[in-house]
Amino acid sequence: MGDETKIPAATRRALMLGAASASAIVSIRPALAQTSASVLSCEIPVPDPARAGNYIAADGSLVPAGTKGAYPPPGISYKAEDVKRALAGGTLPGTDYERSRAYTNYIRRLQSGTSGFTCFASLQMPR
Numbered sequence: 468m469g470d471e472t473k474i475p476a477a478t479r480r481a482l483m484l485g486a487a488s489a490s491a492i493v494s495i496r497p498a499l500a501q502t503s504a505s506v507l508s509c510e511i512p513v514p515d516p517a518r519a520g521n522y523i524a525a526d527g528s529l530v531p532a533g534t535k536g537a538y539p540p541p542g543i544s545y546k547a548e549d550v551k552r553a554l555a556g557g558t559l560p561g562t563d564y565e566r567s568r569a570y571t572n573y574i575r576r577l578q579s580g581t582s583g584f585t586c587f588a589s590l591q592m593p594r
Contacts, residue, residue, distance in 0.1 A: 510544035511583035513570050525565070527572025538566050547586050550574055554590070 514521055514529055521529040522537035530537045545559055550571070553559045558567035577584040 509547045509586035509589065511547065511550055511574055511577075511586050512544040513541055513573055513583075515577075515582035517582070523569045523573045525569050525572070527569060527574070527576045529573070538569050541570065544583070545570070545574075547590055550587070551590050 514523065518529055519540065520532055522532050522534050522539055524530045524534065524537045532539070541559075541561065543561075545553075549560055553567055553571045554574075558564055559570055562570065574583070574587055577587050
């Protein structure tokens with residue numbers, strides 16, 4: 468018991484806080500890794516279900532079905548991983564260059580409250 472009393476109270480508190488901080492860091496890192504993985508597995512519907520009957524114009528706007536020069540919806544939701552690649556210059560799976568550009572332009576125009584917006588917004592966050 469003699470050695471314990473020689474450590475000042477402030478030093479003991481600092482050591483305890485340091486140990487608590489180290490355990491917090493260990494538990495936060497896996498959570499961040501898990502978050503990054505879940506961001507890439509979210510999906511973005513094109514267009515969102517509320518606007519499913521519309522076509523997508525080259526600029527990404529929604530137009531009535533059958534509009535000349537516009538593309539029918541793909542009928543699938545795109546994984547964030549695919550969208551990220553397309554935004555970096557690739558193409559979305561199952562599309563040609565022009566159709567992929569129209570769909571990615573639609574995705575860029577997503578607004579809060581639209582299905583897929585949260586997924587797209589999470590792709591924009593720096594890691």
